[in-house]
Amino acid sequence: MSDVQANKHDFSANVIGHFPGGVHPPERKHPASSQPIRKLKLPQELILPVRQHIGPSGKVLVKVGERVDKGQRLTEAGLSQGLPLHAPTSGTIAAIEERPTAHASGLPEQAIVIHPDGENRWGNKHALPDYHDVEISRLLELIQEAGIAGLGGAGFPTAQKLAQQKPLRHLIINGVECEPYIAADDRLMQEHADDIIAGIRILQYITRCDSVLLAIEDNKPEAIKAMAEAIDDNPQIQLKVVPTKYPSGGEKQLIELLTGHQVPSGKLPMDIGLLMQNVGTAYAVKRAIIHGEPLLERVVTLTGESLQQRGNVWALLGTPIQHLLDESGFTPEKKQRIIMGGPMMGFTLPITEVPVIKTTNCVLAPTEKELPSPGPELACIRCGACADACPATLQPQQLQWLAKAKDYESLEKHNLFDCIECGACAYVCPSEIPLVHYYRKAKAEVRNIAREKAKAEQARKRFEARQERLEREKEERLERHRKAAEERKKMQQEMQQEAQQKNSDEPGSKAEESTEKPAGKSAAVAAAIARAKAKKAAQAAKESPEESNSAKGSES
Known part of the structure; x- marks a missing residue:
């Protein structure tokens, strides 16, 4: 609607x-x-x-x-x-x-x-x-x-x-x-x-x-x-x-x-x-x-x-x-x-x-007599004439006090921007207070504050957007690294599987060699043991006649 x-x-x-x-x-x-x-x-x-x-x-x-x-x-x-x-x-x-x-x-x-140039020549x-x-x-x-x-x-x-x-x-x-x-x-x-x-x-x-x-x-x-x-x-x-x-x-x-x-x-x-x-x-x-x-x-x-x-x-x-x-x-x-x-x-x-x-x-372009210059500003006597003259039903004297105090928040609450700056309030003021001057200045200040707030808000949004972007880029970078690591690990596993598969497909090569090497070593060890036993047996056989001769001598 x-x-x-x-x-x-x-x-x-x-x-x-x-x-x-x-x-x-x-x-x-x-x-x-x-x-x-x-x-x-x-x-x-x-x-x-x-x-x-x-x-x-x-x-x-x-x-x-x-x-x-x-x-x-x-x-x-x-x-x-x-x-x-x-x-x-x-x-x-x-x-x-x-x-x-x-x-x-x-x-x-x-x-x-x-x-x-005086020609007054028109264009298109x-x-x-x-x-x-x-x-x-x-x-x-x-x-x-x-x-x-x-x-x-x-x-x-x-x-x-x-x-x-x-x-x-x-x-x-x-x-x-x-x-x-x-x-x-x-x-x-x-x-x-x-x-x-x-x-x-x-x-x-x-x-x-x-x-x-x-x-x-x-x-x-x-x-x-x-x-x-x-x-x-x-x-x-x-x-x-x-x-x-x-x-x-x-x-x-x-x-x-x-x-x-x-x-x-x-x-x-x-x-x-x-x-x-x-x-x-x-x-x-x-x-x-x-x-x-x-x-x-x-x-x-x-x-x-x-x-x-x-x-x-x-x-x-x-x-x-x-x-x-x-x-x-x-x-x-x-x-x-x-x-x-x-x-x-x-x-x-x-x-x-x-x-x-x-x-x-x-x-x-008035003469001084025709339109006298404003006199010096005097103190407000609170006569209320300005309020009676205001076509926007505002309180001009209150707005002036707030403007002088730079109470911009209260000025907005008192509808400062409803003022049309017609000058009726200043026209009837017996103290010749330039009321519109105060309102224009206050409006400019309020607008300036609003602009600064808007700029600060924009700066905050830009900062937050930048932080979000940096955080997002960091997460994306970490995710890329994680995926790259997984890819590398996967490739290594695939290479190992391929190697194992290749070894299983070639039985006479390295696998057999690896089994022959331990068998040859065992035979050498067994031969060494056998030689040692034979040497001990020969030594024992040599010592047995000498022991029997010495036994005979003692009996005689």
């Missing part, structure tokens, strides 16, 4: 429920939501980190100095969770080296650097406009080969997510985009609604799911209108407008809004018959299957009062953040922060020479 059958959830497509906690920060999506997506001029270089998704990176396929075409694969897909990387435009491979990446630490990772494309004649397994291969990862979250490989074999009740398409400032999905839905619906139909075909719930937050009226027109009379796709509340776009929170049911702790939506994809991912799937184009660019919101031209742009993967700022009229302040992502879940970049990657949805 499947997990879906075991959990008889009565999902209703008309449910618009609620989830616990949540906050209402200022939205600040204007003017980005009202400006058309614009194209940028090519940067002087594109910096492409080899790994831009959850999973291992692939082997680099190009060399420095090599000319590449647009869409050409730069890396292999690698293992099951691996995704290939493609050239966003034509040009020359200028370097393969470590470069700072889009991470709060700014630590360098291996990257491929391309100098564009493999379009499948009539995908209904293609095996689902082949479509999944094409999605993986296109390098598509989830564009609305952590960057999980889309093909692997779609390949799950459990039956689905609903395919949920997430167009909520609840984070303040960000309007990338909003503008994509306004301008490319038909492409998104085409991508949704491909996802339906792959998952064999007849029910699609397309969710959009009620603060996006133009996107709602565009998507409703694109859906038209399709009864399998239902448009669901959800109330504005942060973080309603979180996977588990949106599921609770749409179905009234919670995803159990430690489980996935798939376990209760649900699968969620972002509208941007659906668009990318359409481009990959229908047009044969890998993931080369994405919509990025450029906003903040330090920018003169705020809005959304089509940014090639690998575009340096500094190039985006320069193209938007950036006027930096003395204490300027550049945030990748939104103000709730984003992070401050240590430098601006990091690139746009597959999961980059926003670059925020």
Whole structure:
């Protein structure tokens, strides 16, 4: 029995429920939501980190100095969770080296650097406009080969997510985009609604799911209108407008809004018959299957009062953040922060020479007045505001204390990994405690400990396997020696038997000689004895006359 059958959830497509906690920060999506997506001029270089998704990176396929075409694969897909990387435009491979990446630490990772040639020359494309004649397994291969990862979250490989074999009740398409400032999905839905619906139909075909719930937050009226027109009379796709509340776009929170049911702790939506994809991912799937184009660019919101031209742009993967700022009229302040992502879940970049990657949805350049820097961390006053705001019904203050104490076992018992790092707790904290920072660090430590345990377990298994192998080889060696000894003994016995058989078949030879030798020796002994007796007899006969003469003399 499947997990879906075991959990008889009565999902209703008309449910618009609620989830616990949540906050209402200022939205600040204007003017980005009202400006058309614009194209940028090519940067002087594109910096492409080899790994831009959850999973291992692939082997680099190009060399420095090599000319590449647009869409050409730069890396292999690698293992099951691996995704290939493609050239966003034509040009020359200028370097393969470590470069700072889009991470709060700014630590360098291996990257491929391309100098564009301005020709935008495409390589080979493999379009499948009539995908209904293609095996689902082949479509999944094409999605993986296109390098598509989830564009609305952590960057999980889309093909692997779609390949799950459990039956689905609903395919949920997430167009909520609840984070303040960000309007990338909003503008994509306004301008490319038909492409998104085409991508949704491909996802339906792959998952064999007849029910699609397309969710959009009620603060996006133009996107709602565009998507409703694109859906038209399709009864399998239902448009669901959800109330504005942060973080309603979180996977588990949106599921609770749409179905009234919670995803159990430690489980996935798939376990209760649900699968969620972002509208941007659906668009990318359409481009990959229908047009044969890998993931080369994405919509990025450029906003903040330090920018003169705020809005959304089509940014090639690998575009340096500094190039985006320069193209938007950036006027930096003395204490300027550049945030990748939104103000709730984003992070401050240590430098601006990091690139746009597959999961980059926003670059925020606020003024200090617009978005003041956090103040000094104060002691927790145990007000409980963080617990009230937590959409995952956790105890944020308890998690923080355990994280500071490095009590990782208790952290797991208190469901640390149910935290979605939405930042609602830190947003309401009067002591300005960077709670999410503590959780991220603790999660990293727990994962590191788990990796070390796994490595130790693997080492133990390898050691035990080696010992078993050595013991087995020793026993096999002893057994070979035993068998060899038995063979030698058997051969000796056979040789002796053959010799005895040969002797019995030759009676006049050595056997008779051996009997004659003792007989001849006995005769010689007998002759010697006879001679000795004869000598004694002669001696006795000689002495007898002398004794008789002496006897006669004495009588006279």
